[in-house]
Amino acid sequence: MKPQEYQKLVQENSAPRPLLKNVLWAFFVGGLICTIGQVVLNIATKTENTKAEASAVTLAVMILIGTILTAFGVYDELAEKGGAGAAVPITGFANTMTSAAMEFRREGILLGMGAKMFVIAGPVIVFGILSGFIVTLIKVLILKLL
Amino acid sequence: MEYIIAFLVGGAICAIGQLIIDTTKCSNAHLLVGLVCLGAVLSGLGVYEPFQEFAGAGALVPVMGFGSSITKGMLSELERLGWEGLFTGAFEITGLGLAAGIVFSSIWALLRKPHK
Amino acid sequence: MSNRLGSQTLSFSQGPRLLSSYTIVGPMEGKGPHALDFDEILPDDVLHQKTPEKTERVMLEMAIEKTLQRNDTKIEDIHFLIAGDLLNQITSSAFAASTYTAPFLGIYGACSTFAQAIGLAAILLQGDFAGNVLIGTASHYQTAERQFRYPIELNVQHIGTNHHTVTGAGVALLGFADQGPKVTYATFGKVVDMGLKDAQDMGSAMAPAAFSTIKQHLKDTGRGLEDYDMVLTGDLGKQGRKMLRLLFSKEGFSGLERLQDGGSQIYGDGQKTGAGGSGAACIAVMGLGYGLNMLKSGKAQRILIVATGALLSALTVLQGESIPCVAHAVALEA
Structure with a gap:
């Protein structure tokens, strides 16, 4: 059998993922995390002076929650059900940092935990900053030219 | 009401993310990077702010909010400092969350072990 | 080349046998339908070790000890130890082998290592290069996960075609005797x-x-x-x-x-x-x-x-x- 034929055979015989179930779970879990975020945001809006500060505090609290759930082995179970619903919120971002830090702690604090904490979160920060930089630069240039 | 909106909007973003993962060859990493870039661009276009006004945490908590905070920080620092703001601004709003993530993650890494 | 059959098969006329064996599995495998087939089910997958890599190595050592005990064989009588695992540079096998005096042949064939080891042991026995050969493989869910995939606690949604690496070790002693497979x-x-x-x-x-x-x-x-x-x-x-x-x-x-x-x-x-x-x-x-x-x-x-x-x-x-x-x-x- 030729590789192409076999690849086709595999494609024909692969069970499709449970799309509806996955999407509904992602909606539910993601929605729930955002609702908790809203509770925190409402409290932060009262205690903080500006909107930006309230947002920042909310993100920090959500990150704390994400790291706690990761440390006690809950977040990976949540993701098993929720999929993107657990990965997309900022709690999932915190999970990538904490899980990597815990995992590679055994290779030492410096070169294990320290070096590998961003092994999964890294690309998000790098490309977040690059795209933010480019967008801001373009915006400024256009405003200057006009 | 704002809780329902946060639930619906946040849930919808995650559901779309799940749809992308399950129907394309995208991995979680591709999805998250894509969403962060989208957030940064939408913020640059001035779209994300009104969206967040409307959706609250539903727009803030998904990782798109992280991208939008980067652009927002750069724009405000740019006004305050001039060109340096393009560089200092990235962590203006997101810095708190990042530092929190680093501190908490380090503490947990020292206290807890991964388990199954 | 009278021991060759067709283009790829080797036949062993001298009749090397499996003299004894020992299997160890983690708690999860111990909850599976084949629990009764295994010799030992571990209470946890840590075994008081600092790292899962060490646990993997200890499981292999435990299985080696028990296999030797079962056949009343001393490690001095082992002419070759053939072992392999999934980790880079097959370190678990190498560390386990370092505690024994037997000459060590480390092999890597990913999950095919086990049959490769039995085949090689049979060749050594058939060729009269050895009288007793010990073979073994080990793997651990956590060590494989961190090397090939992601941190254990990462938010990953597993799909239907994903595999779960078995935590365990299996060791067998091959040689000549009157009974045994x-x-x-x-x-x-x-x-x-x-x-x-x-x-x-x-x-x-x-x-x-x-x-x-x-x-x-x-x-x-x-x-x-x-x-x-x-x-x-x-x-x-x-x-x-x-x-x-x-x-x-x-x-x-x-x-x-x-x-x-x-x-x-x-x-x-x-x-x-x-x-x-x-x-x-x-x-x-x-x-x-x-x-x-x-x-x-x-x-x-x-x-x-x-x-x-x-x-x-x-x-x-x-x-x-x-x-x-x-x-x-x-x-x-x-």
């Missing part, structure tokens, strides 16, 4: 690469390798699937098992009911392990546990163990390479 044939497989690139579905990638080796073995020996009471593949998983059956039925083979798969059967349906088990220990504990029990109890007279290995690394996956696979078969007779 005989190793009659070994068929070492060629590397088969069908160009599949999805590391999330290793079963589909490995199935053609298993098919190629089994088909060659049957051709060389003039046997059919029906001549074996059981053909136990290593860790094709549910998806790979399906593909293997398809490949056989497409070429008109009969006796497909003889095909069983260690990976698909080691865990129960409710254990959420995707396609099933994998890892160097998977076929070792299923072959030495389930397979040998079938022979001992008389339920089977002749079995073929086909260990399948996906020869990928974390780097080649990122570089977009395909997954080369290999399968080795050994025939055991009561």
Whole structure:
């Protein structure tokens, strides 16, 4: 059998993922995390002076929650059900940092935990900053030219 | 009401993310990077702010909010400092969350072990 | 070359036998349907060790000790220790071997290592190069996960074709005696690469390798699937098992009911392990546990163990390479 034929055979015989179930779970879990975020945001809006500060505090609290759930082995179970619903919120971002830090702690604090904490979160920060930089630069240039 | 909106909007973003993962060859990493870039661009276009006004945490908590905070920080620092703001601004709003993530993650890494 | 049969099969006229063996599994495998087939089920997958790598090594050492004890053999009488695992530079095997005086042959064939080791041991015995050969493989869920995949606590949603690496170790002592299952044939497989690139579905990638080796073995020996009471593949998983059956039925083979798969059967349906088990220990504990029990109890007279290995690394996956696979078969007779 030729590789192409076999690849086709595999494609024909692969069970499709449970799309509806996955999407509904992602909606539910993601929605729930955002609702908790809203509770925190409402409290932060009262205690903080500006909107930006309230947002920042909310993100920090959500990150704390994400790291706690990761440390006690809950977040990976949540993701098993929720999929993107657990990965997309900022709690999932915190999970990538904490899980990597815990995992590679055994290779030492410096070169294990320290070096590998961003092994999964890294690309998000790098490309977040690059795209933010480019967008801001373009915006400024256009405003200057006009 | 704002809780329902946060639930619906946040849930919808995650559901779309799940749809992308399950129907394309995208991995979680591709999805998250894509969403962060989208957030940064939408913020640059001035779209994300009104969206967040409307959706609250539903727009803030998904990782798109992280991208939008980067652009927002750069724009405000740019006004305050001039060109340096393009560089200092990235962590203006997101810095708190990042530092929190680093501190908490380090503490947990020292206290807890991964388990199954 | 009178010991060669056909193009790939070796036959062992001297009759090397499996003198004793020992299988150790983690708690999760101990909850599966084959729990009673294993010699020891660990209470946890840590064993008071600082790292899972150390646990993996300790499991292999424990199995070696028990295997020797069972046959009343001293380590000084072992002429070769052949061992392998999944980790980079097969460190678990090397560290375990460093505690013994036996000459060490470290081998890597991913999850196919077990059958490769039995085949090599039989060659050494047949050629009169050794009287006693110890073989063993080990793997651990956590060590494989961190090397090939992600941190344990990361938010990953596993899909149906994902495998779960078996935590455990299997060791066997081969030599000459009056009783014990005989190793009659070994068929070492060629590397088969069908160009599949999805590391999330290793079963589909490995199935053609298993098919190629089994088909060659049957051709060389003039046997059919029906001549074996059981053909136990290593860790094709549910998806790979399906593909293997398809490949056989497409070429008109009969006796497909003889095909069983260690990976698909080691865990129960409710254990959420995707396609099933994998890892160097998977076929070792299923072959030495389930397979040998079938022979001992008389339920089977002749079995073929086909260990399948996906020869990928974390780097080649990122570089977009395909997954080369290999399968080795050994025939055991009561």
